[in-house]
Amino acid sequence: MAKLRDTLQRIQGNLDESMGVRNQEMRPTLSPVAKTKDVGRRALRSFGTLDIEKLIPDPEQPRAVFSNEELEQLANSIREKGQLQPIRVRWSEELATWIIISGERRYRASKQAGLQSVNCQFVDGTLSKSEVLQQQLIENLLREDLKPVEEAKAFDQLRGMTGWNSKQLAEAIRVTRSKVTRSLALLRLPDQIRQQVEDGKLSAKAAYELSKLSSDDQILAAFNSLDRSGDYSAAKAQNQVKQRRGKSTPSKTRTKLTFASEHGIKVVVSASKQCNYEQVEEALSIALAEVRHRLDNNTQL
Template sequence: MASTRSTLEKFSSNLEESMGLREVDLSPKLSPVPLNRDAGRRPLRNVGRVDINQVIPDPEQPRAEFSDEAIERLADSIREKGQLSAIRVRWSEELSKWIIVAGERRWRATKRAGLPTIDCYFHEGEISKSEILEQQLIENLLREDLQPIEEAKAFSTLMTINNWNGKQLAEALRVPQAKVSRSLALLRLPDDIQEQVAAGVLAPRSAYELSKIGDDKVRRELAEQVTSDGLTRDEAASVVRQRKGKPKQQSRGTRQTFASAGGWKVIVTANRRGSYHEIEEALLDALEEVRLRIANGIQIL
């Protein structure tokens, strides 16, 4: 009986409301002036939390190697402090999963930390393969997470997709063009030498010097010499120059000329490269010497 009465009262209330009658005003009470902490804040519809099992890595992610030790350290941090920044994901209709655009390392650490959900920035709309790769590259470059050969292959792929040259790639990624050139040069090396670079046996800068030689047999011989003797990049460059029959480059010195309004010129030279800070120190030393000579009454002959 009580249930019937309750139902009738609810029905009556709904009927009156449908007729425009309401005993209680249910509209939210808004403060005419927002709290200071809320001023300027706006919610984002594409940021939220999702079941971590609904998120999967991108199989075409340029980064293939992840340090287990680094993942464990990050997992410990996430257990203690939580996830500090959201990963970026896109929806795949084909897989019915969210695919990681950027943040796979955080996803792996969050899974290892045992968290059931993960904070995400959800990309809405279509995103091209080039845009995905570019975002992944930028994140990895900023974090310095990519191995040298991974980076070189990602550069090459992005150039192919967009029909870019090295200069255009450098401008798009905001990196020096020389970095792109050195990186791509590693792909000209034989696979076994690339594997040495990827494994950290051969330093990428030394490998770049080896790429200047066209003969793969000579490259392998020099790679063996560099790794067995522990040669530095400069030493590797010297060995390459010798093999190519080029003399060692002489280091350029420094020569700077400063002209005054009265027609005087002050010339600063050194037999090595220097900086303007060093030139300033030299000029201050010279100025002190000039003032000392003036004080002692020394005349210019």
């Protein structure tokens, strides 16, 4: 009897279906709705197009100043030729949006050009703050987009995050060690002098020369002399440093090291305080950067 009942049920189902009656929903099952982070991505997941309003600049981007004139030039180019290079972005779970790693200038110019969407390169995986900063630094340095003080602050921030010394930092971001040491020297300047560098009144080279003076008062006095003369060149700054170095009060030497070459040349490192070898290495790298600078400018002994 049970078998007969099962057979009748199967027959009844076939009969109902032949008459157009269906007891179950037969619509095809659709794929799940895309996650927010996947909207706009193509089959090649590393690249895609995003609504420009779904992007935000990185608040910790080392570059803080953008030239209005340069942005307008790039915006005009984008209007004429389109966006030629994608913007590199990373996903933020915390903000549920995409954050720009590199290409903020392209992003700003694209908005200025009236683009509704932009081409992006998606960086998957979790990046540490130091990794993001390192990528941004390399991008900006290769394009020479950072102003001197911005660059110095970025170097210092990256060094603080990683614990690197100047040599390790230079190797990591593929620049010369002298570039790092000369840049970091700007942070030793009084705020007033750094502002002159940021405003473009004092060149980074001239500011580096002033950083060799031992006190803020000497640095400010030297700058005031440059200001009165109207000559802000690195050579003039170098002369001011030479004049004032002779006026410093002699102090007792607590560190003195002598390094001799096979050619009979001696290099002496002395300081009024006790130093470690890392500080000595830093001083020697700054001295080497100065020697290279003088060679570049054909300075004679």
